[in-house]
Amino acid sequence: MMKTLKLVQSSMIAAPLVLAAGMASAGGLSEPVQTVAPTPVPVAAAPMMHSSDWTGFYAGGQLGYGRVSSDDLVENIDGVTYGVHGxxxxxxxxxxxxxxxDFEGTNGESVADDVQVDTIARAKLRVGYDAGDFLPYFTAGLAQANVTFSGSELSDTGGFAGLGAEYRVSDSIRVGAEVLQHQFEDFDGTGFDFDATTAAARVSFQF
Known part of the structure; x- marks a missing residue:
C-alpha cells in the first residue's frame, strides 16, 4: 500500500515536469515566421506638359481656298491659295x-472677265485668348492684291478682318485654321470694287 502511494505521488510530480519539458521542446523546434516584403508597384511617369506661354517668334505655311466676288464681274473667281507667314x-x-x-499666291481667274488674281500680301494685328494649348483669335489689317486685268498688272491696297484658331501640338509646332474677309474699292483707279474671302489651314513653328 505504501509503495502504491509513493508511485502515485511520484507520477503526480513527474507529469508537470514532462509537460513543461514537452512544451519547451516544441517551442524550440518551431521555425521563425518570415515576413515577405511587399512587391513594389511601378509608378507611371507624369505626362509631358506643354508650356502655357505663347510668347515668341513663329513662321510657317498655309494652304487654302479663295473666292472673289463683285457686281462688276460676270462670274466669281475661285482658286487654291498657298503661301507663307511669320x-x-x-x-x-x-x-x-x-x-x-503673310504672302499668298493663287490660281484664281475668270476667263469671261479676263481677270486673274496673282498674289496677296497682308500685314496683320492679332488679338487672342490664351486657353492653354488652344488659341482662338481675331485678326485685322491691310492687304495688298496684285491682279492681271486684260494683260495689265494692277496693284492696290484694301482692308480685311477675320477669325482664326491655333492648337499647340508641342512646344514648337502649332496647327490652325483662319477665315478672312477682304474688301477692295476702286481697285487701282479702275472703279472696280470687289470682295474676297479666303479660308486656309496653317502649320506654324515657334522658335
Whole structure:
C-alpha cells in the first residue's frame, strides 16, 4: 500500500515536469515566421506638359481656298491659295497680342472677265485668348492684291478682318485654321470694287 502511494505521488510530480519539458521542446523546434516584403508597384511617369506661354517668334505655311466676288464681274473667281507667314506673339496672361506678315499666291481667274488674281500680301494685328494649348483669335489689317486685268498688272491696297484658331501640338509646332474677309474699292483707279474671302489651314513653328 505504501509503495502504491509513493508511485502515485511520484507520477503526480513527474507529469508537470514532462509537460513543461514537452512544451519547451516544441517551442524550440518551431521555425521563425518570415515576413515577405511587399512587391513594389511601378509608378507611371507624369505626362509631358506643354508650356502655357505663347510668347515668341513663329513662321510657317498655309494652304487654302479663295473666292472673289463683285457686281462688276460676270462670274466669281475661285482658286487654291498657298503661301507663307511669320510673326511674333506676346502672352499677357489671358490675352495674347501680336503681329504677322503673310504672302499668298493663287490660281484664281475668270476667263469671261479676263481677270486673274496673282498674289496677296497682308500685314496683320492679332488679338487672342490664351486657353492653354488652344488659341482662338481675331485678326485685322491691310492687304495688298496684285491682279492681271486684260494683260495689265494692277496693284492696290484694301482692308480685311477675320477669325482664326491655333492648337499647340508641342512646344514648337502649332496647327490652325483662319477665315478672312477682304474688301477692295476702286481697285487701282479702275472703279472696280470687289470682295474676297479666303479660308486656309496653317502649320506654324515657334522658335
Amino acid at each position: 510673326g511674333y506673339l506676346y502672352d499677357l496672361g489671358s490675352l495674347v497680342i501680336g503681329g504677322e506678315l
